[in-house]
Amino acid sequence: MDRKLVVRHLGRVEYEDGLQLMQKLAKARDEGRAPDTLLLLEHPPVITKGRGAKPHNVLLTDEELKARGVDLHETDRGGDVTYHGPGQLVGYPILDLKPDRQDVRRYVRDIEETIIRTLAHYGVEAGRIPKWTGVWVGEESDPAAAKVAAIGVHIKRWITTHGFALNVIPDLTHFDMIxxxxxxxxxxxxxSRLQGRLVDPDEVAKVAAARMAEVLGWPLEERGFDLETIAVALLRPAAGEPEVLVLRRTEARGGFEQIVTGRIEAGETPAEAAARELTEETGRNAPLHDLRYVHAFGFGDEPLFIREHAFGAVVPPGTEVRLDPGEHAAAEWLPLSAALARLPFAGLRKAVERTAALPVLRR
Structure with missing residues (x-):
C-alpha cells in the first residue's frame, strides 16, 4: 500500500481539547477523510487515569490538585495513572492499522522502538523491561533503573489513539503527585537529566517524527496549521465576580457559545487581528492585554488544525455591545463561573481565566 505519515507539531494543547481532536481525527481516519497522522504536542500539567487506573495511585486530593493548577481526567487509553506537563513530548499517532499491521503487541513495540531510536540519537541507551510498560534506562535488576517514557494506547476498529509521553525536560518533582x-x-x-544539559523538546519532536516514519517504513510529510486565529476575552467589573461576554454563533456558523474569535488575515499581527475582531464583533474598542497564551486545537469534522493567540480586554461596568447578526445570534454578560461552565473549549476558558486575573480587574 502507498502509505505516508503526516506529522503535525502543535505546541501547547489543553488536554480536554486534545481528546476532542483525537476523536475527530480518528473518525476522519476511519472514514478515509484523513491520512495517518502523528500529533506532537505538549500539555499543561494534567494527571490522566487509564482504564486500569487504581484510585490510590493519585496521591493528592482533587482540592490539592486544583490548588496546584493540575487537571485530572479519566481516559479510554490502557494503563494506570500518568502525568503530563510542560517539557514533556507527547505523541498521539492516529493510524489505521488495517490491513497489514493488525497486531496490538506489534504496534506497542513500534512505539517503543520509535522512542528507543529517538533516545539513541542523543547517545542514550534505552530499552524495554518486560514486566513494566514504557521505555526504560537501566535493567530490571538495577535499583537505579528509571522510566523515561510512558506508553498508553487505545485501538478501535484498528484506528489508534493516545500514544506516548517522552520526558525531555519536565519538572520531575511533579511525578511525586502520583x-x-x-x-x-x-x-x-x-x-535532559540523562544528558546533563537542557534539551529542547521541539528538537526532539523532529527526531521522534523521523524515527516513527522509519519504524513504520512510510515516508514523512510535515504539515503546518490550517488557520491562525485570535481569541479575545472581554470582561467587565461587577458585584461579586466579573462578567464575561459570551457570544452565541448563528446556527449556520455552528450555534455554539464562545468569546470573541477570528482569523488573522494576511499581513496582520495577532494583536492587530484581535483589535479588528473586537471592534467588528462587539462595536467596542478597549485596550488589549496580550495574555502570552498560545494554544492549538481542532475544529470541525475534518478537522481543521488551528493555532490561537489569546488576548484579554476590560471595559467599564454596564458596557453593552453591538453584534454582527451575520455571525452571532445572541450575546450575554455572564458571571465568571457561569461563563466558564458554558464555553465548550478548554482553551477559551483558559483565556477567560487569565483575563480575570489581570490587575486591572482588581483595582
Whole structure:
C-alpha cells in the first residue's frame, strides 16, 4: 500500500481539547477523510487515569490538585495513572492499522522502538523491561533503573489513539503527585537529566517524527496549521465576580457559545487581528492585554488544525455591545463561573481565566 505519515507539531494543547481532536481525527481516519497522522504536542500539567487506573495511585486530593493548577481526567487509553506537563513530548499517532499491521503487541513495540531510536540519537541507551510498560534506562535488576517514557494506547476498529509521553525536560518533582503507571519499585527520569544539559523538546519532536516514519517504513510529510486565529476575552467589573461576554454563533456558523474569535488575515499581527475582531464583533474598542497564551486545537469534522493567540480586554461596568447578526445570534454578560461552565473549549476558558486575573480587574 502507498502509505505516508503526516506529522503535525502543535505546541501547547489543553488536554480536554486534545481528546476532542483525537476523536475527530480518528473518525476522519476511519472514514478515509484523513491520512495517518502523528500529533506532537505538549500539555499543561494534567494527571490522566487509564482504564486500569487504581484510585490510590493519585496521591493528592482533587482540592490539592486544583490548588496546584493540575487537571485530572479519566481516559479510554490502557494503563494506570500518568502525568503530563510542560517539557514533556507527547505523541498521539492516529493510524489505521488495517490491513497489514493488525497486531496490538506489534504496534506497542513500534512505539517503543520509535522512542528507543529517538533516545539513541542523543547517545542514550534505552530499552524495554518486560514486566513494566514504557521505555526504560537501566535493567530490571538495577535499583537505579528509571522510566523515561510512558506508553498508553487505545485501538478501535484498528484506528489508534493516545500514544506516548517522552520526558525531555519536565519538572520531575511533579511525578511525586502520583505513582507513575502504578509502578512503586522504580522512579522516572528525563532526557535532559540523562544528558546533563537542557534539551529542547521541539528538537526532539523532529527526531521522534523521523524515527516513527522509519519504524513504520512510510515516508514523512510535515504539515503546518490550517488557520491562525485570535481569541479575545472581554470582561467587565461587577458585584461579586466579573462578567464575561459570551457570544452565541448563528446556527449556520455552528450555534455554539464562545468569546470573541477570528482569523488573522494576511499581513496582520495577532494583536492587530484581535483589535479588528473586537471592534467588528462587539462595536467596542478597549485596550488589549496580550495574555502570552498560545494554544492549538481542532475544529470541525475534518478537522481543521488551528493555532490561537489569546488576548484579554476590560471595559467599564454596564458596557453593552453591538453584534454582527451575520455571525452571532445572541450575546450575554455572564458571571465568571457561569461563563466558564458554558464555553465548550478548554482553551477559551483558559483565556477567560487569565483575563480575570489581570490587575486591572482588581483595582
Amino acid at each position: 505513582v507513575p503507571c502504578g509502578i512503586t519499585e522504580r522512579g522516572v527520569t528525563s532526557l
